[in-house]
Amino acid sequence: MNEHAVRTEDLWKIYPQEPHPVEAVRGVDLVVAPGEFVVMAGPSGSGKTTVLNLLGGLTRPSRGKVWIEGREISALPDKALAKVRLSRIGFVFQSYNLLPVLTALENAEFTLLLQGMPVAERRRRVRRLFREIGLEGLEDRRPPRLSGGEQQRVAVARAVLGEPALVLADEPTANLDSATADALLDVMAQLNRDNGTTFVFSTHDPRVMERASRLIRLVDGRVAEEIVSSDAG
Amino acid sequence: MNRGTRDIWWRMAWRNLWRNRRRTFLTASALSFGFVAASLMMGLMNGMMEEMVSNGTEVVTGQIQIHAQAYRPERSIHDTMGGREGLDVGALVAVAEAQEGVTGVAPRLYGGGLVSSGDETVGAVLMGVDPEREPRVSRFASVFVEGRMPGPDEVAVGAALADKIGIAVGDEAVLVAPAADGSTANGLFTVSGIYRLDLGGFDDSYALLEMGTLQDFLVMDRGRIHEVAISVDRVRAADPVAERVAVAVAGLSPGLVTEPWSVFLGQLYFVVSLASAMNSVVAFMIFGMAIFGVANTMLLATFERRREFAVARALGTSGVALGRIVVYEGLLLGVVALAAGAALAFPLLAHVHANPIDLSAFVGTYSFMGSAIRPQLTVEYSFQEPLVSAVALLGTGVVSALLPAWRVARLPPADVLADR
Numbered sequence: 001m002n003e004h005a006v007r008t009e010d011l012w013k014i015y016p017q018e019p020h021p022v023e024a025v026r027g028v029d030l031v032v033a034p035g036e037f038v039v040m041a042g043p044s045g046s047g048k049t050t051v052l053n054l055l056g057g058l059t060r061p062s063r064g065k066v067w068i069e070g071r072e073i074s075a076l077p078d079k080a081l082a083k084v085r086l087s088r089i090g091f092v093f094q095s096y097n098l099l100p101v102l103t104a105l106e107n108a109e110f111t112l113l114l115q116g117m118p119v120a121e122r123r124r125r126v127r128r129l130f131r132e133i134g135l136e137g138l139e140d141r142r143p144p145r146l147s148g149g150e151q152q153r154v155a156v157a158r159a160v161l162g163e164p165a166l167v168l169a170d171e172p173t174a175n176l177d178s179a180t181a182d183a184l185l186d187v188m189a190q191l192n193r194d195n196g197t198t199f200v201f202s203t204h205d206p207r208v209m210e211r212a213s214r215l216i217r218l219v220d221g222r223v224a225e226e227i228v229s230s231d232a233g
Numbered sequence: 234m235n236r237g238t239r240d241i242w243w244r245m246a247w248r249n250l251w252r253n254r255r256r257t258f259l260t261a262s263a264l265s266f267g268f269v270a271a272s273l274m275m276g277l278m279n280g281m282m283e284e285m286v287s288n289g290t291e292v293v294t295g296q297i298q299i300h301a302q303a304y305r306p307e308r309s310i311h312d313t314m315g316g317r318e319g320l321d322v323g324a325l326v327a328v329a330e331a332q333e334g335v336t337g338v339a340p341r342l343y344g345g346g347l348v349s350s351g352d353e354t355v356g357a358v359l360m361g362v363d364p365e366r367e368p369r370v371s372r373f374a375s376v377f378v379e380g381r382m383p384g385p386d387e388v389a390v391g392a393a394l395a396d397k398i399g400i401a402v403g404d405e406a407v408l409v410a411p412a413a414d415g416s417t418a419n420g421l422f423t424v425s426g427i428y429r430l431d432l433g434g435f436d437d438s439y440a441l442l443e444m445g446t447l448q449d450f451l452v453m454d455r456g457r458i459h460e461v462a463i464s465v466d467r468v469r470a471a472d473p474v475a476e477r478v479a480v481a482v483a484g485l486s487p488g489l490v491t492e493p494w495s496v497f498l499g500q501l502y503f504v505v506s507l508a509s510a511m512n513s514v515v516a517f518m519i520f521g522m523a524i525f526g527v528a529n530t531m532l533l534a535t536f537e538r539r540r541e542f543a544v545a546r547a548l549g550t551s552g553v554a555l556g557r558i559v560v561y562e563g564l565l566l567g568v569v570a571l572a573a574g575a576a577l578a579f580p581l582l583a584h585v586h587a588n589p590i591d592l593s594a595f596v597g598t599y600s601f602m603g604s605a606i607r608p609q610l611t612v613e614y615s616f617q618e619p620l621v622s623a624v625a626l627l628g629t630g631v632v633s634a635l636l637p638a639w640r641v642a643r644l645p646p647a648d649v650l651a652d653r
């Protein structure tokens with residue numbers, strides 16, 4: 001196993017805007033060990049989402065480097081980067097972002113399908129996870145016929161089913177009521193605990209922060225503070 | 234790409250197509266209308282060309298002709314088939330008639346002369362025909378406004394020629410012509426009938442005589458003829474029939490030339506070929522215009538879904554795969570439009586084919602390149618035209634999708650997800 005699930009070095013993201021470029025991320029150094037449950041917190045505009053995008057290879061750093069399981073991804077060409085995302089990174093977005101033309105089951109198995117997994121194995125995995133996270137019976141529903149909590153659980157299923165090294169979740173509870181958010185966090189905590197899946201969150205939500213094994217506060221694109229939970233380890 | 238991923242791209246493309254049914258309906262309708270318009274225009278153009286070819290070949294010439302090699306273009310009276318000795322006309326006719334696709338064979342003899350009545354005289358082509366066989370190749374026998382085909386010592390003339398010299402059925406006409414032996418032949422013939430082909434050149438300057446009568450008149454043996462005209466079951470398939478006939482008759486006499494109408498009516502063939510090429514241009518123009526409209530709609534549709542594409546990209550879908558979904562959508566849109574267009578076009582084409590649009594209230598019959606064009610719009614169709622339209626339509630769907638596909642393939646996922 002690699003020593004780090006993800007590591008960054010002097011990570012910068014500068015958006016060229018007039019009249020002044022925007023420095024969204026300014027020199028972030030970060031190391032996340034496999035199986036960590038890391039939360040990045042900070043006010044709006046602090047750079048949380050941008051850091052997640054950089055970690056996930058959705059955007060390229062203006063300066064600095066990102067490693068996923070020891071492999072530097074910052075300079076990879078688009079196609080190779082897509083492969084890394086497909087095989088090693090899972091995403092959970094704030095507004096669910098399920099593909100509306102696919103059913104819950106098809107959404108969940110989407111990455112497995114791209115990975116080329118046989119249909120029987122795909123279906124077996126999806127159905128098992130759906131049972132575990134309370135989505136049984138909803139397999140054939142399309143997103144508009146699912147509640148927000150159900151959609152977000154499908155999104156989590158989609159993110160973790162491919163057994164990625166790292167799941168990046170961008171404010172996953174932002175659009176959920178308290179009970180639903182708690183249930184969703186339970187699901188992710190369980191996956192983290194049982195499967196050793198590494199989670200990196202960005203959030204404003206104190207409930208998410210409470211569950212973090214490590215809390216990283218970002219301010220103005222910089223790491224301002226790191227708090228390691230006493231429960232961690 | 235494995236089967237699973239291929240299936241999912243098609244599935245997504247198909248479902249995406251029906252997310253905005255009204256837009257899909259309107260876009261597909263535009264393409265369907267293009268298909269109907271292209272099919273109808275090509276069908277009408279074909280109908281006009283078919284009319285030209287039919288009239289150009291069925292009225293007088295036939296679809297295949299056999300001559301002596303030297304006969305054309307001078308058309309000398311001496312250049313009969315088999316030379317001055319002539320040949321066995323019966324055998325030649327029988328061999329030609331036995332070939333697959335041949336529906337009629339008629340021998341002909343030509344001479345140039347004068348037709349007179351009273352003080353009036355006009356120059357005329359004297360055409361020797363076999364009254365029994367000629368109706369299977371030309372329309373002379375069916376267009377008599379008065380009287381009938383000529384028998385021995387009779388002549389039939391066109392209506393315009395009859396008017397010029399003031400003769401009617403039963404009158405006598407004097408024919409004068411240079412004979413094959415160098416003498417000047419002249420004789421008195423009874424007018425057996427007056428025909429009207431409505432074809433310039435034939436109604437005012439042709440005089441028909443029974444073959445034996447004209448051979449005797451021009452001092453030529455029974456074995457001497459200038460032409461064998463042949464009709465075939467399918468006008469457009471005259472070329473291969475001509476090849477078969479040429480092979481079959483080659484042994485009967487040296488120097489026989491067998492030509493299909495595409496050769497001896499070269500100008501007509503050129504016009505028909507041009508029209509055929511025009512059909513492709515018409516299809517290209519109609520669907521070329523449609524491409525811009527459909528591409529614009531697809532750009533809009535993909536722009537509205539750019540967030541979904543960005544998500545799929547973030548999940549590891551390659552840009553090429555996303556572009557493929559859009560191209561599949563374009564192709565499926567084309568298939569839907571084609572199905573609807575075909576459902577509309579084929580009954581319409583069949584209807585106009587069975588019920589030509591009569592334009593006689595606006596224009597009369599027109600003679601063009603030796604062909605009488607009736608004032609009606611009819612549709613002729615084959616597999617080729619709908620196939621060209623179908624390929625053009627499906628191509629339109631795919632080509633329209635290329636720009637949207639290219640843009641989707643290059644979406645920056647982070648920027649799109651951040652609504653930047």
